[in-house]
Amino acid sequence: MSWLKRRRGPLILIGTSAVGGAAYRFFRPADASEASLNPRTFAPYTLVEKKTVSPTSAVFTLRNHDGKPEPDSVREVWKRSVWSVQIKQPQLQIARAYTPLPPTADSHKKARHEPADIRLLIRQEEAGEVSTYLHRLPEASLIELRGPNTELELPADIKEVIFLAGGTGIAPAMQVAQALGRRTGSKMHILWANRRRDECVGGVSDGGAATTSADSRKGWWQSLLASSEPAQDTLVDGYTGQTKGAIVKELDALKELGKAATRGLSVQYYVDEEKSFIQPADLESRIAPTPEEKGSRLIMVSGPDGFIQHWAGKKQWVGGRETQGPLGGVLGKMELGDWKVFKL
Numbered sequence: 001m002s003w004l005k006r007r008r009g010p011l012i013l014i015g016t017s018a019v020g021g022a023a024y025r026f027f028r029p030a031d032a033s034e035a036s037l038n039p040r041t042f043a044p045y046t047l048v049e050k051k052t053v054s055p056t057s058a059v060f061t062l063r064n065h066d067g068k069p070e071p072d073s074v075r076e077v078w079k080r081s082v083w084s085v086q087i088k089q090p091q092l093q094i095a096r097a098y099t100p101l102p103p104t105a106d107s108h109k110k111a112r113h114e115p116a117d118i119r120l121l122i123r124q125e126e127a128g129e130v131s132t133y134l135h136r137l138p139e140a141s142l143i144e145l146r147g148p149n150t151e152l153e154l155p156a157d158i159k160e161v162i163f164l165a166g167g168t169g170i171a172p173a174m175q176v177a178q179a180l181g182r183r184t185g186s187k188m189h190i191l192w193a194n195r196r197r198d199e200c201v202g203g204v205s206d207g208g209a210a211t212t213s214a215d216s217r218k219g220w221w222q223s224l225l226a227s228s229e230p231a232q233d234t235l236v237d238g239y240t241g242q243t244k245g246a247i248v249k250e251l252d253a254l255k256e257l258g259k260a261a262t263r264g265l266s267v268q269y270y271v272d273e274e275k276s277f278i279q280p281a282d283l284e285s286r287i288a289p290t291p292e293e294k295g296s297r298l299i300m301v302s303g304p305d306g307f308i309q310h311w312a313g314k315k316q317w318v319g320g321r322e323t324q325g326p327l328g329g330v331l332g333k334m335e336l337g338d339w340k341v342f343k344l
């Protein structure tokens, strides 16, 4: 999956996949007998809360409309997968994929028979069909979902993950963090890049400010431009304000969750408008070989197409399916040892 696909032409046919894997035609109506979340038909959910978390994003809490509890399939994917659901835009009969956020401490306390909640961090894309539709919906609206769809199954022997997240690409990083929170001895580093501070207010990098020398301060988006502007000299270190944004707070909670059993979760925040960008050196220090340790090590990259392309090269379409494509970009030029790269 690439996070967001830009269309090159106008919307052609209702439901035609102008956005590759993220759009689908709907031949089957929702089946009332399958009111639980399932991958075949759309199940009805009620929008119980829409909480604005930044000028462009909100966390949507959806509750199963018929009071069905979380199906076993969902309990399973939480343990070992990066997964998504699809939401239908009923007028256009198109759907897009969204990545459920891990349950909060409150929802952990829910009994097995209580109606299932799904929380989604959704960014409103400018002129985006489904995200704009969703952001305009009032609370108590009905939303149809299907899933779960597994995007990646974590290897059973996973030891360490470095997750490069751009924007809402933080949602799958949070899924991985909660899954690794159950794996004794595991370790995870999230490097989260946003264009603006208001996407991650109050986020302070573990171990100090996530910035390097002025010369190397370039964003992934600048590497896509023919003539990139020179990096400016002003450097604003990690935000030190008191208020914390909702997602920053959830990342803090995830750090606590895995504290006892794991070797920890660290988060580095990077903000383009503060001239702080993820640098290869930030990865090099974390991929230093540790030969005595057995187990898989994964670098995951998730975010807008340009972000994935910059770090790991383009994904490719083969036989109608999106595939990983060759490793390219910055990671393709680095000495990665036994680290494997996965583009989400």
Ligand SMILES: Cc1cc2nc3c(=O)[nH]c(=O)nc-3n(C[C@H](O)[C@H](O)[C@H](O)COP(=O)(O)OP(=O)(O)OC[C@H]3O[C@@H](n4cnc5c(N)ncnc54)[C@H](O)[C@@H]3O)c2cc1C
Residues within 6 Å of the ligand: 001, 002, 003, 004, 005, 006, 007, 008, 009, 010, 011, 019, 021, 022, 084, 096, 097, 098, 099, 100, 120, 121, 122, 123, 124, 125, 126, 127, 128, 129, 130, 131, 132, 151, 168, 171
């Ligand atoms: C597995 C997976 C998980 C995802 N999880 C999340 C998530 O948790 N949160 C999240 O916010 N997103 C997520 N996404 C992205 C999401 O699926 C949608 O792609 C996103 O919401 C945009 O969809 P849209 O219908 O609003 O925009 P679209 O209508 O698809 O438009 C996308 C962009 O293209 C531009 N565009 C549209 N038409 C044209 C045109 N004719 N010419 C030029 N440009 C055009 C739009 O302005 C917009 O910027 C995920 C994607 C995948 C594949």
